[in-house]
Amino acid sequence: MLTVRRAQRRFGRRVIFTDLDLDVAAGARVFLGGSNGSGKTTLLRCLSGTLALSTGQATVGGHPVGSLPARRLTGVCLAPEQGLYEKLSARENVALVARLRLPRRAVAPAVAGLEEELDLTGYATVPVERCSAGMRARVSIARALVGGPALLLLDEPSRSLDDPSRLLLWQALDRRPELTCVIASHHADDRRRCQSALTLAAAA
Amino acid sequence: MTPTAATATRAAGRREGGAGRRGGANAVGMVLALVRRDLGDPRQFRLPLLLDVAFGVVNLVVFLFISRVLTPATGTDLTRSPSYFDFVAVGITFLLVLQAASTQLTGRVIREQRSGTLELLAAQPVPVSALAIGTAGYPFLFVLLRSGVYLTILATVLGLRTEHADWWGVTVVLVAGSAAMMGVGIGLAAFTIAVGHGDGAARLVVVGLSFVSGTYFPVSELPGPLPELTAVLPSRIALDGLRAALTGGHWAWSAGALLAATALLLPVASWAFGRALRIAARRGTLKRD
Known part of the structure; x- marks a missing residue:
């Protein structure tokens, strides 16, 4: 599903x-570890195509990352408490991405399903700017799951989540056994739930 | 830096997730989704419109009094406008379009870069042209509404002469002019994404285009070959067409020229927008702090 070859990123x-080098089979979960500043977010950005590799190549489902087919296959949750439209509600934030990914008729059921799955219903109509960090993180995760991506890139999704919310996240992932995940995290529990790990060393 | 490699193994051959196979949204639906995103926030719409109308009326009243005190020199070509106020009122109305194309659109892109939403959008399966037009769509729809409000106030309260106006022509030229300027705006947005400093560039474009397009004074007063050279500018064509439509003149040529300019500018600007996104991805500036 995800292949990375001789990749380098420098600023x-x-x-x-x-x-x-990285090979992730379909349905596998990879834990991305490393200390602060080791490049976890940078790597996830490269895999999402919003940051180009300096050298090397990466593909998603055989398509170069950043290409339209690769973006169609990839759900992205970078900096989960940020990157939301502050004035829009949780529902509108999720619906925007749904409208960009799904046919019109599929939007409402997809949004409603994710609201229920990640327990957004209590604040679905509240502007995101009035939501706590944990609530915002759940909105970002829901948004990344819209459209049933084949590859999910999660950047420290659980850092703002309480225990019940983290459970919701993992239940959502467990319901999607075909989903390939790369999860950057510092939580040992997250590591335990992944089949393999990639640890980045801090830059010298 | 440590070379790191890992292989995550799991039985291969599982079916891929649905997104790759399922039919997705079409480009028109994506543009509408991006416009709807902005309409979903009424605070972007109600108060700005009221404030803008208040500002615009005061601005127009200032020029109304200026036109009563100062009289253009004999023989000045006011492009069919019966008075200087009629001339400048049209210029100020179209200035809204110039501002939407420049400062408003670049301001929006800068905000999206800072908030991280541009990066989010760049990660979605949205064609570049749909992303560019969708980003510019709301400011231009809003500016058409504002222009309509301005023209209504001008005609009903401030004495703009409209007895010979062809309102169909005014509408067509305004829409075609806005579409052509959208190309300029998307080009500026591309500059903002790739280089930064979009706010400064936008202000320069507003001042420059309003200076050479006949916003405040007739282009015939420009020195040297400028009156002839500026004839190709969409902003000048739109202003000439608007003044013609408001005074019963021929506006069809202007509308045709603006549509041709749109057909040229929008694809070029969308291409530039795509290049800018790639440059930003290379430099790591899709999200700026």
Whole structure:
């Protein structure tokens, strides 16, 4: 599902990661670990196509990351408490991505299903700017799951979540055994729920 | 930096998730979704419209008094306008379109870069042209509404002469002019994404285009070859067409030229927008702090 070959990303002279190879089979969950500043978010951005690799290549389902088919296959949750339209409600934020990914008739059922699954219903119509960090994180996760992506990239999804919310997240992932996940996290419990791990070393 | 490699193994051959196979949204639906995103926030709409109308009326009244005190020199070509106020009122109305194309659109892109929503949109399966037009769609729909309000106030309260106006022509030229300027706006948005400093560039474009397009004074007063050279600018064509439509003149040529300019500018600007996104992805500036 996800293949990375000899990937390197640097900013100026600062190398974030280099010579990175990764093969993730469909349905596998990869835990992405490493200390603060080790490049976990940078790698996820590269896999989502919003940041280009300096060298090397990465593909999703055989398509180069960043291409339209690869973006169609990929759900992204980077910086889960950010990247939301603050004035829009949780429902409208999820619905926007649904309208960009799904046929019109499929939008409302998809949004309603995710609201229920991640327990957004209590604040679905509240502007996101009035939501707590944990509520916002759940909105971001719901948004990343819209349209049934084949690959899900999650950047520390549980850092703002309480225990019941983290359980909701993992239940949502368990309901999708075909979903391939790359999950950046510092939680040991998250590590335990993944089949394999990739640990990035901090840049020198 | 440490070379790191890992292989996640699980039985291959599982079916891929639905998104890759299922029919998705079409490009028109995506553009409408992006416009609807902005309409979903009434605070972007109600108060700005009221404030803008108040500002616009005061601005127009200032020029009404200026036109009573200062008289253009004999022989000045006011492009069919019966008075200087009639001339400048049309200029100020179209200035709204110039501002939507420049400062408003670049401001929006800057906000989206800072909030991370541009990065979110860039990660979605949205064709570049749909993303570009969808991003510009709301400011231009809003500016058409504002222009309509301005023209109504001008005609009913401030004495704009409209007895010979062809309102169908006014509408067509205004819409075609806005569409052509959308191309300019998307080009500026691309500059903002790729280079930054879009706010400064936008202000320069507003001042420059309003100076050479006949917003405040006839282009015939420009020095040297400028009156002839500026004839190709969509902003000038739109202003000439609007003044013609409001005074019973021929506006069809202007409308045709603006549609041709739109057909040229929008694809070029969308291409530039796509290039800008790729440059930003390379530099890591799709999200700016």
